[in-house]
Amino acid sequence: xxxxxxxxxxxxxxxxxxxxxxxxxxxxxxxxxxxxxxxxxxxxxxxxxxxxxxxxxxxxxxxxxxxxxxxxxxxxxxxxxxxxxxxxxxxxxxxxxxxxxxxxxxxxxxxxxxxxxxxxxxxxxxxxxxxxxxxxxxxxxxxxxxxxxxxxxxxxxxxxxxxxxxxxxxxxxxxxxxxxxxxxxxxxxxxxxxxxxxxxxxxxxxxxxxxxxxxxxxxxxxxxxxxxxxxxxxxxxxxxxxxxxxxxxxxxxxxxxxxxxxxxxxxxxxxxxxxxxxxxxxxxxxxxxxxxxxxxxxxxxxxxxxx
Amino acid sequence: xxxxxxxxxxxxxxxxxxxxxxxxxxxxxxxxxxxxxxxxxxxxxxxxxxxxxxxxxxxxxxxxxxxxxxxxxxxxxxxxxxxxxxxxxxxxxxxxxxxxxxxxxxxxxxxxxxxxxxxxxxxxxxxxxxxxxxxxxxxxxxxxxxxxxxxxxxxxxxxxxxxxxxxxxxxxxxxxxxxxxxxxxxxxxxxxxxxxxxxxxxxxxxxxxxxxxxxxxxxxxxxxxxxxxxxxxxxxxxxxxxxxxxxxxxxxxxxxxxxxxxxxxxxxxxxxxxxxxxxxxxxxxxxxxxxxxxxxxxxxxxxxxxxxxxxxxxxxxxxxxxxxxxxxxxxxxxxxxxxxxxxxxxxxxxxxxxxxxxxxxxxxxxxxxxxxxxxxxxxxxxxxxxxxxxxxxxxxxxxxxxxxxxxxxxxxxxxxxxxxxxxxxxxxxxxxxxxxxxxxxxxxxxxxxxxxxxxxxxxxxxxxxxxxxxxxxxxxxxxxxxx
Numbered sequence: 001x002x003x004x005x006x007x008x009x010x011x012x013x014x015x016x017x018x019x020x021x022x023x024x025x026x027x028x029x030x031x032x033x034x035x036x037x038x039x040x041x042x043x044x045x046x047x048x049x050x051x052x053x054x055x056x057x058x059x060x061x062x063x064x065x066x067x068x069x070x071x072x073x074x075x076x077x078x079x080x081x082x083x084x085x086x087x088x089x090x091x092x093x094x095x096x097x098x099x100x101x102x103x104x105x106x107x108x109x110x111x112x113x114x115x116x117x118x119x120x121x122x123x124x125x126x127x128x129x130x131x132x133x134x135x136x137x138x139x140x141x142x143x144x145x146x147x148x149x150x151x152x153x154x155x156x157x158x159x160x161x162x163x164x165x166x167x168x169x170x171x172x173x174x175x176x177x178x179x180x181x182x183x184x185x186x187x188x189x190x191x192x193x194x195x196x197x198x199x200x201x202x203x204x205x206x207x208x209x210x211x212x213x214x215x216x217x218x219x220x221x222x223x224x225x226x227x228x229x230x231x232x233x234x235x236x237x238x239x240x241x242x243x244x245x246x247x248x249x250x251x252x253x254x255x256x257x258x259x260x261x262x263x264x265x266x267x268x269x270x271x272x273x274x275x276x277x278x279x280x281x282x283x284x285x286x287x288x289x290x291x292x293x294x295x296x297x298x299x300x301x302x303x304x305x306x307x
Numbered sequence: 308x309x310x311x312x313x314x315x316x317x318x319x320x321x322x323x324x325x326x327x328x329x330x331x332x333x334x335x336x337x338x339x340x341x342x343x344x345x346x347x348x349x350x351x352x353x354x355x356x357x358x359x360x361x362x363x364x365x366x367x368x369x370x371x372x373x374x375x376x377x378x379x380x381x382x383x384x385x386x387x388x389x390x391x392x393x394x395x396x397x398x399x400x401x402x403x404x405x406x407x408x409x410x411x412x413x414x415x416x417x418x419x420x421x422x423x424x425x426x427x428x429x430x431x432x433x434x435x436x437x438x439x440x441x442x443x444x445x446x447x448x449x450x451x452x453x454x455x456x457x458x459x460x461x462x463x464x465x466x467x468x469x470x471x472x473x474x475x476x477x478x479x480x481x482x483x484x485x486x487x488x489x490x491x492x493x494x495x496x497x498x499x500x501x502x503x504x505x506x507x508x509x510x511x512x513x514x515x516x517x518x519x520x521x522x523x524x525x526x527x528x529x530x531x532x533x534x535x536x537x538x539x540x541x542x543x544x545x546x547x548x549x550x551x552x553x554x555x556x557x558x559x560x561x562x563x564x565x566x567x568x569x570x571x572x573x574x575x576x577x578x579x580x581x582x583x584x585x586x587x588x589x590x591x592x593x594x595x596x597x598x599x600x601x602x603x604x605x606x607x608x609x610x611x612x613x614x615x616x617x618x619x620x621x622x623x624x625x626x627x628x629x630x631x632x633x634x635x636x637x638x639x640x641x642x643x644x645x646x647x648x649x650x651x652x653x654x655x656x657x658x659x660x661x662x663x664x665x666x667x668x669x670x671x672x673x674x675x676x677x678x679x680x681x682x683x684x685x686x687x688x689x690x691x692x693x694x695x696x697x698x699x700x701x702x703x704x705x706x707x708x709x710x711x712x713x714x715x716x717x718x719x720x721x722x723x724x725x726x727x728x729x730x731x732x733x734x735x736x737x738x739x740x741x742x743x744x745x746x747x748x749x750x751x752x753x754x755x756x757x758x759x760x761x762x763x764x765x766x767x768x769x770x771x772x773x774x775x776x777x778x779x780x781x782x783x784x785x786x787x788x789x790x
Contacts, residue, residue: 060419062441145586146522165530165589167762250589251532254758270412271751 047286053279071280081281083256084264088240091171091260095239098172099179100232106183107190108220112212121191125184136248139177140164164250167257174245174258186231193224226299233296237289261285367399368665371424373652374404381695385686393672400665411436411747418442418657425658425666431466431649432741434474443467443474444656449667455675460706463649466740476670479700480649481610482738483541483634485509486618490628491523491605492516502632502732503643506545506573509606509635513583516605525583527595527604528574528757534592535757536750537646538608540741542570544644545637550742550749551784558744558784562753563772569637571760571768578761588761600624608634610648612698615726619696626696626726633735647738649702674704675711684718691724698726701733745783752779 054071056064075081110120130138141147143163150160163173197220205215221228243263246252252259252267261281269278372390375382390402405424407417411433417423418440429437437443450456450473459477467475492499497515500508513525529538540550540562548566552559561567577583585604596614599607600622607614611631618624633643654666673679687697699719705711719725742749756771 059440060415140587143587144522145519160586162586164587165762251591253531253589253754254762255755271747273411273415275415 050279050282050286053275054283056276058275058279067276071276072284074277075280075284080256080259080264081261084259084261087171087257087259088242088261091175091242091246091258092236092239094171094175095178095235095242096232098175099183100235102179102183103186103190104224104228106187107194108216110187110191111194111220121188124187127181128184130181132244132248135177135181136245139173139180140249142177143173165254167254170250170254170257174249178242178245186235189231190224190227193227194220197223229299230296233292233299237292237296240285240289240292363661363664364397365399366661367401368661369401369403370426370658370662370666370669371403371405372426372666372669373408373424373428374406376406376408381686381690384689385682388682388685389673392678393669397665397668402669409433414442415440421657423655423657425655425662426652426670427655428478429475429651429653431463431480431647431651432746434467434469434651435743436747437653438469438474441656444654444658444663445472445474446476446654446663446667447471447473449664453667453671455671458675458706458709458711459704460702462647462738463702463704466647466649467651467653475651475653476667477704478650478652479612479704480647480702480738481612482647482701482736483538483608483645484611484701484732484736485526485606485608485632485634486599486611486614487512487630487632488599488602488605488618488624488628489630490624491602499630500632502729502735504632504635505639505641506542506635506637510573510576510581510583513577513606514581517581517583519582519586522586522603524585524598524604525581526577526606526608527585527590527598528577528588528608529590529592529595530584530588530757530761531591531594531754533747533750533754536753539570539574539753539757540750541608541634541645542573542637543567544646544739545634545641546570547637547641550746551744553743553789556789558787558789560749560776560780560784562749563769563776567772568769571756571772574757575760575766575768579764584761589758610701611728612700615696615698619698619726629726631728631732633732633737642737643735644737644739647740677714680714680718683715684721687718687722687725691722694724696724696726697722699728701728701736702738744787745779748783749779 053064055066055068057067057070058064106124110117110124113120127135142149144150145160145162149163154160161169163169201219202215205219210218241262243260243266246258246260246263247266250258252263262285265278265281265285268274268281374386377383386404390404394400394402403424405427407413407422407424407427409427409429414423414437423442429443434443460480463477463480467473467477487499489499492512495516495518497512500512509526515525517523517525529535543550543562543566546566546569548564548570549561552561578588585598590598592609592613595604595607596609596617598604599614600618602622615629615631618629619626634645636643652670654663654670658666673682690697697719699715703712703715705715707716719727752775756775759771760766760768
């Protein structure tokens, strides 16, 4: 029974080499541990659980039932999904057309200011700190039939606009509101990049007779091109998940005109309590956004963000 | 080497994630994940310890109860007094206050996490939903031993008695009404209609008082969220229509009937002919009631007490300026039908039998008691000193004609800060319970139809109703098997 144990065949020098490496890094791993635990608990576990749930009929009380691809079938059979996809693409498009260039413009304009630069920077960032509840109340008033915008329009002889209830305007109105609130943070990032461009490049261009627009076109914009691309991708990822203002102001209406994909997920989960289908929708979105994230990562590595 | 480490870390993260995901509360089987919460009490649940019968008052039981929100100062005071009186009689009970208020979007999570209080509030619409999912305890045995069970207002209580089993206790109720701002009508020189009014009276009054250029509307039918469909359903009922029919074990959509068309046509007229609704019509309950309290709309459709609370106690309106009407009848021969709604308290099915018993005793502690009336009177007096009004419910757990109802009325009559409903208005109320199956899904679909009608002039009304009925039928009703 008690066979003598064979000595470890690993040469002494090899084990000697291995142990100190772990020891050397152990403190680093321990410092990483809290972050890793939080990361796993609140990011990876929900992602993996979401994938599992997408194959189950979820009932938190009576227990879950495996349903195979039924949830995915429901997703592809639901007409609202295609409406939501179309609305989300439209929303992303509007956010680019209406909102994407605003922080770039403001950053360049502020960088050109000789006086009051600090004040303007704070003023432009201020809408960012407005709480969501106040924001929605404020813009509901701006968009009111007798609010300031319509008041101005009617005074100038134009027809008043039903900003929120006219299907043609509802999504545009939400994008305008969000642009107003959110351009400040992107502007600060652009501004930091613009201000880091060496001043002597501009001076040299000025000596060569370049005006302000040529300086912007030939120096500023190429210098921040990498950053523009990065923020463009981040905006695509961010806006593809948009649902907050659509939910708060219009609940996806009028007649589904602002029903975005993420809002549909929220509705499946919270109104219909169908977490299985909501998870399936989430997984499909995860796949698309994962692709975008990989693209962003590669571009980021390639261009080094250009700053 | 670094790459290798990163890969190893990633693998570890993935493995842990998968393990964590798999080891979660539900493993995908059919085992119930929520064991009944361990009672913090006597341990009398174990059958082996049952030979001698204990008085429940001697047992140590902890219950968590529905407690008013922090801004409901008066209601909190009332509840605190009730808790103190209850604990005097049940010294071994511990009461934990829970200010979680029922929300259909949160109840699933609360039940899954076993965090729902022992007693929680809900509404008439939720009965079927809660019972089907097993989220409301069957309290039939406790109910049958309750001495006042036959005095509870049956119109309300029946909503929570399904197939002879009792799942909740009625608190108060309402029939949907139209609340009207008389002051706005007077200022515009518009005649105040009689209580026995019709759709035409409503339309003409709304049209006359509306002033779109100043942002004032005659009536604000809700146009956002499921409440839009709920508001319209009153008109469907007045026109003699039904949401669904249940025959031969099948549920069939019925709201696309001639009555449905008539009701939708009335909404179309309010929007496009009378121009009497807000231009910004995407209003939920809070938005519409808020617009009423701000004097931006002359009429709003809802249960009266919620609107009155906001108009009188938050909007600073005077009771004589706010009139509560029954819903108008479709024509001279019609009825003033409104959706019947109510507030209920239900008991968590995860609670132990002792907890359920104590919870029931707590719910009904003040029911039919003089102490309850004394506490109510003290609340009215406190409101009087603060210049606030007390808004009684239109329907109570007791019948207004009963002896206890008369006693309560005597208390209300003593104070001028108690809102008085017009008896001729109350006499016309005709409450109709909501449909049994997938009511919220139907409301949601009807909301889309109404938004289309409000946003598109000349919309195909019958076509919209038909496609909504088809959708509701295929998506929800076809899956129901009625036993």
